[in-house]
Amino acid sequence: MANNDAIPVEPDHGGGIRQRSRASIERRILDAAESVFAEAGFNGATTAEIARRAGIPKANLHYYFKTKDDLYQQVLTGIVNTWLHTADEITAEADPAHALAHYITAKIELAREQPIPSRVFANEVIHGAPHLGTYLGSELRSWVEAKAKVIRGWITAGKMREVDPRHLLFMIWASTQTYADFAAQISAVLGRDQLSQQEYKAVARQVTEIILRGCGLTPPNPS
Amino acid sequence: MANNDAIPVEPDHGGGIRQRSRASIERRILDAAESVFAEAGFNGATTAEIARRAGIPKANLHYYFKTKDDLYQQVLTGIVNTWLHTADEITAEADPAHALAHYITAKIELAREQPIPSRVFANEVIHGAPHLGTYLGSELRSWVEAKAKVIRGWITAGKMREVDPRHLLFMIWASTQTYADFAAQISAVLGRDQLSQQEYKAVARQVTEIILRGCGLTPPNPS
DNA sequence: GTCTATAAACTGATAGAC
DNA sequence: GTCTATCAGTTTATAGAC
Incomplete structure (x- = not known):
């Protein structure tokens, strides 16, 4: 996030006041x-x-x-690097309900605050990911396997219902990113230009409730 | 579906055996x-x-x-017309658990059997639906309002938990269509070229279970 | 490092012979 | 109704003056 480096003020050959580094x-x-x-x-x-x-x-x-x-x-690289550093709360020690609720809420907030990168990525994947090289099959796959292992641990410990963790992750991605990728459809169907921040909160709450209850978990009170 | 009409065998100016009507x-x-x-x-x-x-x-x-x-x-018109005629089981008289399970299963099957139209539509919406005219805001919006009314009826009758029906529909669309639209990502993450029919059935079962339990419903036994 | 002009390749669409 | 040839417009990328 915070890496402005030391921006050298270079000689301005083109005129104008704008930053030219x-x-x-x-x-x-x-x-x-x-x-x-x-x-x-x-x-x-x-x-x-x-x-x-x-x-x-x-x-x-x-x-x-x-x-x-x-x-x-x-x-694409910038988008992917941002995404690999989410879901940090999904750890073996964490409380499943709290960790999943946190992840879902964060993903909905990301869909609201940064829909554009999400759409670039979605477009790329829909067309078969021709420019993504080995990212999906290596980095992302490892990431999913690591998180799936954590969730399987929760299941083994009897903390939640038995589900396939990988498809649970796909479902969370789909249900949250749709608010970025398909915003045009959602806006049109709801008859608004864009959703209010309050509506996004209600969406986050409902998606969280459905998925947590669906996993046999009790949704925590929203903080 | 079945409308081959009477294909007139026209004079074949170009040679070849192929149908030329x-x-x-x-x-x-x-x-x-x-x-x-x-x-x-x-x-x-x-x-x-x-x-x-x-x-x-x-x-x-x-x-x-x-x-x-x-x-x-x-x-686009062909795709849209196909889609408007799904979810026929979502009616006021229907049993919510059965109707929703049927709809989710049908959507997953559609994602498996016809992923290509789904991708064309997704691509269009991601880019702001510039060629869809008034479809999203009129036909689709009416469709959603009609189905939402049915679901609200179920809620009022105490048959299911209180949720916003429109966002429930968005969640069902997202969770099912992702298997068509994001197939490249799902295949790569799972390390397979494509999912088997059995895996699709397992996916349908899991998505159905999570959403139904999330709505306070008991998933019916898969037929 | 910046900018104008232009090359080289591609794409939607059509003309016109058959 | 079919097909080859081609036009007109766009787009990526570069050359070369400053």
Whole structure:
């Protein structure tokens, strides 16, 4: 999260007051790219549009990122790295009801606060994950196996009902990320432009209650 | 489902044995288009690739469907019409546990048997549903309100726990369609090329159990 | 490091012979 | 109704002046 480094104030060749360090320009390009990729997919995204949103000429974009593919790879890598560091509360020692409730709530909050990266990732996976290399089958798979082992421990200890932990995780991912990925559908069906923060809280509560009760757990009172 | 009409055997100008009626050619193009749109999205799909898979020259595709947009619209319409006719078992008179179990099972089976249309639709919604016109906000919204009314009736009658029926439907959609839309991720995480029919049955059972128990219902024995 | 101009390749759509 | 050839517009990526 907090890694602004020491941004060197370089000589400003182009004029203007904006931050011109390499790091900050790359960040601007990556943010612009993320939103364009989310809206149009990899194929539909154009480097011209990304450059426009980043506020730079298209040629500069290709100076910082050699190809459209390189840029997309770095966007994906950033998203994936963020995601691998969630669910830290799912540990053998934790209370299952509390840990799962915390995870579900955090995922709903992430869907509300950062829907765009979720959509980029969803788009990639729907199309068969052609740019994700070995991530799904190695890093993510190991991550799931580790968490599944914890949940199996809970089950063996009689703390919760017997379920397949991997499919439970898929269900949690689906039920929470749908509020980011399918926001257009949810908004339209509910007849609102977007959900209020209070509605998101109610959603988190309901999803948590259903999944916890479904696992034979008693939902904790929302803090 | 069963509507082969009477396919007129027209004069065969191009040679070859294949069916050449207008209806059958359009069907071939629509099927090819569906798979290409699912793999690459609207923007990434090319009319050249669709024509190649349909086994016709590109110019013929534009003879049968004026524009790429027309073709996409017809693909979407077909998907949407299929979907509006599911969940027929969710009625006021039905037993909640049985009706919901039936709906969830049917949705999982649909994800297994027809993942491609699901992906086309998911892709469309993720990108903000720019080609869906008023469908989400009118037809689908009415559909959801009707089903929500039924479920509210069940709740009022004390047959199930109090939940928001609309978000319950979103959860069912997400938990089932994820097996079509995110198949690449699920396969990779589980370390298999694709799930067996038996695994799909186990998934249907687990999703059903969690959601029904989560709603305070007792899952029926799988028939 | 920045920017304008442009090359090189691709894509949707059509013309026109058969 | 079918097919080849091709146009017009877009898009990725680069060359080269500053």
